Amino acid sequence: MLDERSIKSRLEEANITVVEKENLYAETSKILGKVARLLAVVSEPNISKGIFQKLEFVKLSSNKILVVLNILSGIIKTVILEVDSDISKQKLDTLASTFNERYHGLALNQIRELNPGKLHDYRQKESGVINKLINSFDKMNADEEKGSKIFVGGTGDVILQPEFENPRNFKDIIELAEDRNLVIHIFQNNVKSDNDMMITIGSENDDEKLKNYSVVTTSYNVGEVKGNIGVIGPKRMNYARMISLLKFTSKLINEISGH
Structure with a gap:
């Protein structure tokens, strides 16, 4: 003990x-x-099966958006998206609200599978943001499969x-x-x-x-x-x-x- x-x-x-x-x-x-x-x-933990709660878009510049992603059990991920054209804060807030309402309670891997067929619901600028967001889910998953977040301790102790x-x-x-x-x-x-x-x-x-x-x-x-x-x-x-x-x-x- x-x-x-x-x-x-x-x-x-x-x-x-x-x-x-x-x-x-x-x-x-x-x-x-x-x-x-x-x-x-x-x-x-591998978040691909994590349950999506909500996201928030934070405008950093005319072509960069910070995404704050909340997963059930308090896991928070941040992603920076580079976009082709400027989108107002008001539109980003509306887009986040729509996305949260549509996908709350789904696993991230389910969102990745469902979203391509729903992109036509968004305007051209907005669909570009959503596309990049979904691609970032893929990158997160690929990074985890490669073990990008693995921590090794005790080297100075085992020797x-x-x-x-x-x-x-x-x-x-x-x-x-x-x-x-x-x-x-x-x-x-x-x-x-x-x-x-x-x-x-x-x-x-x-x-x-x-x-x-x-x-x-x-x-x-x-x-x-x-x-x-x-x-x-x-x-x-x-x-x-x-x-x-x-x-x-x-x-x-x-x-x-x-x-």
Whole structure:
């Protein structure tokens, strides 16, 4: 319980608000890595299945519009759209109101599928804005599939493990921590859809670089969307402790995100 209390108190000390979700995931990876003394990885939830609540258009200039997108459970995304012609604030407010009324309660991936057939409802200028907005949904989804929002913590803590007194092992773990594509691959393949723990040890891992390591992963929920969390470290790790830590941390993320 000491480890769990440490994680909770450190996250509380960070005083992360609802609109600072990205800070929550980054801070969690650092704290979990320090407490576990392993590499800790936290990915942002994939919002493609997130339930749309509302959006707001903020005019930045004659050809730039800031979109503030609110997803159920307090997830907020911002996008800057570059438009071909000037649109007044009044028209942008009307457009936002229409969009919110039409799509409130739908998942973002549903909006992407439904919208092309409804573009004729908008005037030419307005349809251009909506088109760019829908394209930005696609970009968000593509970025998430590539793991653009994944946070790795604990590099300075895992190297204190006895295995990494060996210079070669030290080099290997540093390279692993910096190999973003490999970390993304691990998290795309080592997480079960039902939030259960998944443990792969040594040769059970697909990648040769992981033959000397174990990976323990699970997922967490923020409303309708899921993110992933896990640890990577020596095969002799205390698995019962890591499972307990990940269960607790996953639940804690759920609670903080729900505020």
